[in-house]
Amino acid sequence: MLSVFDQGPPPACPSPFNLAAHVLRRADRLAGKTALSVVGPADARNWTYGELRLAILGTGTGMLNAGLKPGDIALMRLGNTVDFPIAYLGAIAVGIIPVPTSSQLTEPETERMIKDLKPDAILRDPQVACAAHPVQIDLSDLAGMRDLPAAEYQMGDPERMAYVVYTSGTSGKPRAVAHAHRAIWARQMMVDGWYGLREADRLCHAGAFNWTYTLGTGLMDPWTIGATALIPAPGTDLDALPSLLRRHQATIFAAAPGVFRKLVSSTGDLDLPELRHGLCAGEKLSRHLHGQWTQTTGTELYEAYGMSECSTFISSSPAHPARSDALGQPQPGRRVAILGSDGPVPQGQEGTIAIHKTDPGLMLTYLNAPDEAEARMQDDWFLTGDQGAMAVDGQITYLGRDDDMMNAGGYRVSPVEVEAALSRYPGIAQVGAAAVEVKQDTFVIAAFYTGPEKLDDNALRTYVEANLARYKQPRAFIHLPELPTGGNGKLLRRALPAYFKATNP
Numbered sequence: 001m002l003s004v005f006d007q008g009p010p011p012a013c014p015s016p017f018n019l020a021a022h023v024l025r026r027a028d029r030l031a032g033k034t035a036l037s038v039v040g041p042a043d044a045r046n047w048t049y050g051e052l053r054l055a056i057l058g059t060g061t062g063m064l065n066a067g068l069k070p071g072d073i074a075l076m077r078l079g080n081t082v083d084f085p086i087a088y089l090g091a092i093a094v095g096i097i098p099v100p101t102s103s104q105l106t107e108p109e110t111e112r113m114i115k116d117l118k119p120d121a122i123l124r125d126p127q128v129a130c131a132a133h134p135v136q137i138d139l140s141d142l143a144g145m146r147d148l149p150a151a152e153y154q155m156g157d158p159e160r161m162a163y164v165v166y167t168s169g170t171s172g173k174p175r176a177v178a179h180a181h182r183a184i185w186a187r188q189m190m191v192d193g194w195y196g197l198r199e200a201d202r203l204c205h206a207g208a209f210n211w212t213y214t215l216g217t218g219l220m221d222p223w224t225i226g227a228t229a230l231i232p233a234p235g236t237d238l239d240a241l242p243s244l245l246r247r248h249q250a251t252i253f254a255a256a257p258g259v260f261r262k263l264v265s266s267t268g269d270l271d272l273p274e275l276r277h278g279l280c281a282g283e284k285l286s287r288h289l290h291g292q293w294t295q296t297t298g299t300e301l302y303e304a305y306g307m308s309e310c311s312t313f314i315s316s317s318p319a320h321p322a323r324s325d326a327l328g329q330p331q332p333g334r335r336v337a338i339l340g341s342d343g344p345v346p347q348g349q350e351g352t353i354a355i356h357k358t359d360p361g362l363m364l365t366y367l368n369a370p371d372e373a374e375a376r377m378q379d380d381w382f383l384t385g386d387q388g389a390m391a392v393d394g395q396i397t398y399l400g401r402d403d404d405m406m407n408a409g410g411y412r413v414s415p416v417e418v419e420a421a422l423s424r425y426p427g428i429a430q431v432g433a434a435a436v437e438v439k440q441d442t443f444v445i446a447a448f449y450t451g452p453e454k455l456d457d458n459a460l461r462t463y464v465e466a467n468l469a470r471y472k473q474p475r476a477f478i479h480l481p482e483l484p485t486g487g488n489g490k491l492l493r494r495a496l497p498a499y500f501k502a503t504n505p
Contacts, residue, residue, distance in 0.1 A: 001347045003346065003390035007330050007331065011333075018153045023223050023224050024223065027052065028050075029226075030049040033048060036228070040236050040240075056093060058147055059086055059087055061150065062142070062145025073099060074098050076123045077101065077122055078128060079103050080103065083139060084100070085215060086146065092181075094151050102210060106466060110129065157181075162181040167307075167309070169372070172416025175366045177367075178367050179363055185360050190304070190331060193317055193331025193333075194317050195302075203250070205254045206241060206253070213282055230244075241259075249274045250275060251274055252279060254279035256281070256283065256410035260285075264293055271297075272299065278299060278302070287324070300321065302317055304328070307384055309384075314336060315329075322395065329393070338396070339352045351387065354384060355381065356380060357381065385402055406434065406445055409471055413445065417468075429449070430449065430482075433446070433447050438504075445475060448499060449483075450483055453479075455477070
């Protein structure tokens with residue numbers, strides 16, 4: 001049998017359609033219910049569904065009044081506050097295309113992004129780094145828009161562009177991933193295929209408002225089915241999470257593996273009586289960490305696999321737990337294959353994980369690299385770049401990348417982008433970047449370089465802090481007499497971690 005798993009077609013997305021309208025489809029019925037609690041040491045700041053809807057649609061009115069129009073692009077340079085999801089959905093509600101970005105990006109990174117994207121406006125928190133742009137809508141102006149009359153949803157073809165997210169490209173240039181309004185329709189397949197989410201649930205996500213993992217799993221998906229989202233207040237220490245989960249009666253907890261690792265390694269109380277299970281995504285969950293969490297809390301941890309181009313589409317769930325080291329299986333409505341050069345490989349054999357082109361969650365294209373988007377198609381399949389193997393029951397085991405992409409705290413980072421920044425530093429002749437394991441299941445980015453002499457680590461850290469977002473910054477700098485290369489002189493990045501172990505026994 002070939003490695004193709006077809007869970008049957010998903011329900012067709014209705015037309016006309018609007019992503020924000022779908023997210024808020026239960027807001028009228030549940031107007032008085034808490035949609036969002038921003039939880040912290042002090043009292044929670046609660047938003048009911050009715051308040052959230054009015055704030056989002058008022059913001060949409062304000063953006064139109066500011067001169068933006070449907071189809072315009074708005075680059076989001078906002079911090080970790082509730083302003084982020086309100087502005088994001090407010091834009092989409094009226095047909096404006098938001099581009100959410102990490103507040104960790106530096107001014108040089110945003111300058112390249114603005115040149116590449118040519119946005120019509122910047123939604124701007126003055127405390128967040130951003131290059132110059134002639135049209136900037138300030139955070140205080142955005143907050144004032146919430147009280148404006150509610151806008152009408154801009155309904156239309158579900159295939160039209162709704163939003164853009166940036167992801168690291170293998171060439172080192174971040175790719176602008178364009179998604180259609182139908183992307184939110186596809187996320188329904190995660191509700192049973194991963195979350196086990198119900199309207200009565202209180203889902204806490206440990207991430208920041210301006211992380212796309214939080215935006216989807218932590219906010220939009222609970223709102224779509226009428227559940228309550230719990231988000232830690234900005235600056236909340238990870239050690240405070242267990243008490244917050246207990247106090248606010250969280251039934252589901254979502255985070256990246258690093259957060260679960262931190263919690264099980266702390267000495268705090270992990271007795272969570274209301275918690276049914278945890279959700280994990282962003283990087284591969286190790287079997288060791290999975291076992292630690294289950295043993296410590298008595299609850300299960302369900303993992304999901306996905307990417308910026310298609311969100312998550314393979315997962316374990318309460319209904320279908322993963323076996324051993326497997327990721328899980330394709331979600332209901334997904335069509336997934338393991339491909340070799342000639343198409344699907346036999347079950348049990350290694351190949352590239354691929355999602356069918358008809359998946360409603362699959363991106364439209366890369367705005368700044370349509371040829372690269374086309375190159376990632378093989379027949380009717382989109383190639384993820386990750387290797388896997390499919391068992392006879394459809395469960396898929398992750399076997400790593402087929403390129404040199406790194407994972408840093410749930411973010412995929414291109415080594416080429418890190419190397420390009422460091423190659424401009426005086427005294428560096430050649431540089432290579434790779435993820436290295438500093439302790440069990442904990443990886444950081446390390447930079448290996450050659451040059452006349454060893455450079456000052458503090459000076460290198462200061463330089464990368466000014467030129468790379470925090471999650472892209474190397475945490476270690478290793479001076480070598482020469483870097484490993486192949487017979488053609490090409491850098492062998494996969495050989496670099498061994499040099500780190502040799503210099504850090």
